[in-house]
Amino acid sequence: MCAASIEVHGGISTEYWMGDQRVFMTWCGECGWFGDVVRYDMVTITEEEH
Amino acid sequence: MLTVEQNEELTKVGPGTPMGELLRRYWYPIAFEQDFDSVPTKTVRLLSEDWTLFKTPKSGRYGIVAEHCPHRSASLTYGVVHEDGIRCGYHGWKWDFDGNCLEQPAEADNQNFRDRVKQKAGKAQVMGGMVWVYVGPDPAPELPRFDVFVMDGIKDCGYATLPCNWLQIMENSVDPHHVEWLHGYYFNFMGETQGFDAPKAFQKKHLRTGFEEMEWGILKRRVLEGGSEENDDWKVGHPLVFPFYMRVGGAGIDQMQIRVPVDDTTTWKLFYSNHAPDGGQWEPQDRPVFYEYFWRDDQGRFITDYIEGQDIMAWVSQGPxxxxxxxxxxxxxxxxxxxxxxxxxxxxxxxxDEDPIGTVREPHDIIPLPCERDKFGAEREFAEAFITMGSMRYSPQKQGLLDLHADAWARRESKAGAGA
Structure with a gap:
């Protein structure tokens, strides 16, 4: 969230697979953000009813 | 998947490495009190460094210094122990508990020379029948008195030295699914092929697992087939205690699994248990019972017909x-x-320059850790399997432990019957 480099600021990103998704559990050593980053080959958006 | 550099950063424990510096902020058990019954010194290896652990003859105080004398590198383990420190057997240089040089007998009395040499030194204490050491920077934190080491009961501890990095053992502690497969499905396969009944409690399927950061590490929870979030396995769970323990137990057995990082490719692995079943009666122990458990057979194959033997196969077969x-x-x-x-x-x-998690700075009597008591919804079976199908099967007091739990169970049944 702070746009710092994971590598430079002592963070870590560990890849795991969930079905055909590649997920990167990521911790930012600069701002402490911790969560999953998911790599998409295609982004699918489900529209809310409107 | 990690890079080579990330893997090395997480697994190298020597001085000056990031992980080595982190791990030096904690106390480790490194020997047993009984090791010093007949000799006052012992060489121990911790975090890729060799140390001399010693016990003074009168006061019984323990000290730890780097093994090799700064003079000409002879081993201080073959030194003379005094009340105020240890003297090298080679030329008589004497070192105090903080690594200060007190005497250099063959040198002219020259305070400057003594002050210019210093031996690396740590702190040592006894708890639960084990000698614990701290080899990090001052001020040393308090030795954490985790419940299993100080609670009342019958203590029993199996140990072995395993040829692998401690981290791959720690990662097993945040991997609940291996229980269902390694100790369930595979154990059952072993039983079918070798003619014994594997414990059923370990074969239940995981429906949900949870991991939660907490004060001492990571709390691990699970919901097993037939259970719910109301069961202890989820409601209480049990923790990985950062950075080198796992707290487990149930059915009147409380256990700390200890993974001492000896060096990058060696781990001293202890299963330290306290038996105090509800309704049980026991005499106070002089000391815990310590014994070696076995994990390779005569052909060099892993022994996998017991729970921890299966774990060891999984840890060690990954490579050093x-x-x-x-x-x-x-x-x-x-x-x-x-x-x-x-x-x-x-x-x-x-x-x-901040304290890592789990650093204890306040004196205390006991640190209670969360741990389920009703394990896998199979209390009596779980206790018996823990003793007969785990590393405790090698314990010299195995039958006494089984009797303790059987008697306690009978007393509880009798009491429940009387109350009905």
């Missing part, structure tokens, strides 16, 4: 240091990724 550049983690490995993050986070704290 797991090559994490080749791994393929899945969704069920989220706890593993979380643990790596916790190590990185605390390396950073240490680099910033």
């Amino acid at each position: 240091v797991t090559d994490r550049t080749q791994e393929h983690l899945g969704r069920s490995d989220a706890g593993v990724a979380m643990l790596r993050k916790m190590f990185k986070e605390n390396m950073k704290r240490v680099a910033n």
